Amino acid sequence: MINIKENEKLSMMNHSCAHLLAQAVKHLYPKALFWVGPVIEEGFYYDIDLGDEVIKEEDLEKIEKEMKKISKDGKRIVRQELSREEALEKFKNDPYKIDLINNMDDDTVISCYSQGDFTDLCRGPHVESVKELKYFKLLKVSGAYWKGDAHNKMLQRIYGICFDTKEALDEHLNFLEEAKKRDHKKLGKELGLFMISEYGPGFPFFLNNGMVIYNELVNYWYKEHTKEGYEFVKTPIMLNKELWELSGHWFNYRENMYTSEIDDKTFAIKPMNCPGGMLVYKNSLHSYKDLPLRVGELGQVHRHEASGALNGLFRVRTFTQDDAHLFMRKDQIEEEIIRLINFIDRVYKVFNLSYDIELSTRPEKYIGDIEVWNESERVLEEACHKSGHDCKINPGDGAFYGPKLDFHIKDSLGRVWQCGTIQLDMNLPERFDLTYIDKDGKKERPVMLHRVIFGSIERFIGILIEHYAGAFPVWLSPVQVNVIPVNNEYHLEYAKEITKMLEENDIRVKLDDREEKLGYRLRESVVKKMPITVIIGQKEVDAKNISYRLLGKEETITVSQSEFLEYLKDVIVNKK
RNA sequence: GCCGACUUAGCGUAAUAGGUAGCGCAACUGACUUGUAAUCAGUAGGUUGGGGGUUCGAUUCCCUCAGUCGGCACCA
Numbered sequence: 001m002i003n004i005k006e007n008e009k010l011s012m013m014n015h016s017c018a019h020l021l022a023q024a025v026k027h028l029y030p031k032a033l034f035w036v037g038p039v040i041e042e043g044f045y046y047d048i049d050l051g052d053e054v055i056k057e058e059d060l061e062k063i064e065k066e067m068k069k070i071s072k073d074g075k076r077i078v079r080q081e082l083s084r085e086e087a088l089e090k091f092k093n094d095p096y097k098i099d100l101i102n103n104m105d106d107d108t109v110i111s112c113y114s115q116g117d118f119t120d121l122c123r124g125p126h127v128e129s130v131k132e133l134k135y136f137k138l139l140k141v142s143g144a145y146w147k148g149d150a151h152n153k154m155l156q157r158i159y160g161i162c163f164d165t166k167e168a169l170d171e172h173l174n175f176l177e178e179a180k181k182r183d184h185k186k187l188g189k190e191l192g193l194f195m196i197s198e199y200g201p202g203f204p205f206f207l208n209n210g211m212v213i214y215n216e217l218v219n220y221w222y223k224e225h226t227k228e229g230y231e232f233v234k235t236p237i238m239l240n241k242e243l244w245e246l247s248g249h250w251f252n253y254r255e256n257m258y259t260s261e262i263d264d265k266t267f268a269i270k271p272m273n274c275p276g277g278m279l280v281y282k283n284s285l286h287s288y289k290d291l292p293l294r295v296g297e298l299g300q301v302h303r304h305e306a307s308g309a310l311n312g313l314f315r316v317r318t319f320t321q322d323d324a325h326l327f328m329r330k331d332q333i334e335e336e337i338i339r340l341i342n343f344i345d346r347v348y349k350v351f352n353l354s355y356d357i358e359l360s361t362r363p364e365k366y367i368g369d370i371e372v373w374n375e376s377e378r379v380l381e382e383a384c385h386k387s388g389h390d391c392k393i394n395p396g397d398g399a400f401y402g403p404k405l406d407f408h409i410k411d412s413l414g415r416v417w418q419c420g421t422i423q424l425d426m427n428l429p430e431r432f433d434l435t436y437i438d439k440d441g442k443k444e445r446p447v448m449l450h451r452v453i454f455g456s457i458e459r460f461i462g463i464l465i466e467h468y469a470g471a472f473p474v475w476l477s478p479v480q481v482n483v484i485p486v487n488n489e490y491h492l493e494y495a496k497e498i499t500k501m502l503e504e505n506d507i508r509v510k511l512d513d514r515e516e517k518l519g520y521r522l523r524e525s526v527v528k529k530m531p532i533t534v535i536i537g538q539k540e541v542d543a544k545n546i547s548y549r550l551l552g553k554e555e556t557i558t559v560s561q562s563e564f565l566e567y568l569k570d571v572i573v574n575k576k
Numbered sequence: 577g578c579c580g581a582c583u584u585a586g587c588g589u590a591a592u593a594g595g596u597a598g599c600g601c602a603a604c605u606g607a608c609u610u611g612u613a614a615u616c617a618g619u620a621g622g623u624u625g626g627g628g629g630u631u632c633g634a635u636u637c638c639c640u641c642a643g644u645c646g647g648c649a650c651c652a
Binding site for chain 1: 577578579580581587608609610611612613614615625642643644645646647648649650651652
């Protein structure tokens with residue numbers, strides 16, 4: 001996946017293409033006023049005020065046609081620098097451009113670019129001529145708040161993308177198509193993984209096949225966390241409102257919390273697991289010798305997300321965080337974080353997911369001492385480097401209660417998802433007055449980390465569906481082996497024997513003994529993305545061996561039963 | 577929540593300038609007895625997302641509610 005913004009030439013082309021779009025829109029909708037048209041990672045957009053006219057998806061073709069016409073006409077793109085007064089005069093009928101000009105610093109060089117009958121306020125740079133803009137595509141229209149503020153009116157935004165060659169454009173359009181094919185909502189339905197009912201928008205149901213994947217992930221999670229020295233808890237879904245007042249969540253997130261009135265008391269369904277985790281910590285005394293204490297919880301949380309935000313498994317109203325709270329002494333932070341980074345690295349590698357780490361630092365609104373912040377940020381960054389990773393800084397993007405490391409994974413299509421996060425919390429240990437007993441018998445405040453690796457199991461499954469295009473590796477696959485006898489009359493008995501043998505070895509196996517042609521059943525094996533298809537015919541019956549085909553491969557491999565089992569155990573245990 | 581589009585059988589879809597809906601797959605029944613991506617025939621399946629309105633008549637037009645999708649805003 002290409003990042004237009006990071007490629008100087010393409011970035012300039014896309015910016016010019018945004019102007020070309022604006023010019024075309026102006027031709028077709030003379031009343032149109034334009035806000036801004038920046039380059040983004042996947043092309044460009046332009047925000048447009050059309051009064052009461054509406055541009056619809058089907059209008060894009062028409063606009064594109066006009067853009068092509070202008071491009072063919074081949075006008076040069078000319079830069080002109082203006083004084084503030086000249087600029088205000090030039091754009092006097094355009095409140096949006098006036099707003100832009102008035103918000104410019106005094107030392108900004110004001111410039112505009114003209115191409116034929118169209119002029120736009122812009123700092124540039126641009127390509128020499130609209131002639132250069134040949135391989136572009138308008139992709140979607142939507143509403144967008146003026147200046148990105150939900151209190152402002154909504155403008156219409158048109159998205160597009162431009163390339164320097166036809167091949168590059170086609171490649172991108174193919175990429176979009178491929179992504180569409182992999183859509184987890186579509187595959188989830190086709191493969192019987194999950195469903196969402198209109199009775200519960202944002203509340204996914206996992207179906208049998210999805211549950212297999214879910215449980216495999218959970219089992220794997222427990223196993224790895226046990227190896228890493230974690231303990232496990234399960235805290236209640238619902239707790240008295242007073243707890244949320246104490247934690248501060250009631251004040252900050254009340255609007256998004258589900259509540260229930262019982263016996264004249266308000267209970268709130270947990271939107272996060274930490275307050276419960278704090279209570280667990282406080283349930284017993286802790287010695288400095290017991291630290292670091294690592295407490296894991298697969299905690300199901302509920303958050304009332306805006307209806308328009310919901311999206312398959314990616315954005316839901318209930319999800320399971322693979323949460324953990326780590327309590328430690330100050331001198332243990334660095335080591336613990338390095339350990340965590342290595343842990344997360346190990347987990348992502350299992351799924352063939354590469355990733356980048358970003359450090360988000362102190363935001364404007366923060367709590368705690370600035371020295372503690374600086375020190376914490378330094379420790380996080382250093383741990384990142386010491387574990388052999390680059391660390392991109394995201395200034396001011398930390399939580400109000402502490403800095404964090406975010407893990408951005410890259411899927412097989414090159415799309416980036418934020419999943420893991422390690423957050424230092426300077427708020428809750430204070431609010432809950434967490435302590436441990438130090439060497440000299442005095443109470444000390446522990447340092448606390450929150451962390452997730454998958455983030456949300458539901459969302460992670462959504463990402464995996466798209467990452468694998470529904471063709472899961474054997475260890476995750478709902479059905480691992482599909483057994484097809486060529487002819488039920490002669491081969492079913494042996495096929496049953498094989499099926500039973502595999503079942504006894506904890507392989508998820510399916511026997512397809514329907515009275516259908518081999519081709520038909522084989523096709524279904526492929527369509528349902530079953531990783532291994534065993535075909536049992538006379539040859540196999542006679543030799544007492546097994547022939548199998550791997551999903552996506554043409555060849556048939558014939559092996560003995562024990563070799564087959566060995567092969568299966570290898571791919572499953574080693575998660576190949 | 578906001579802007580726009582969409583909602584027809586389990587799934588994917590067609591149709592009517594307003595005259596009560598077709599097709600494919602799946603399902604079921606029967607025939608076929610099969611060696612690497614769809615055997616043939618038949619049967620059943622729909623108050624066209626819910627409610628309201630206009631009309632002699634609404635799946636089609638209008639209003640409204642819900643949901644879905646693409647964005648925006650939000651994302652502890």
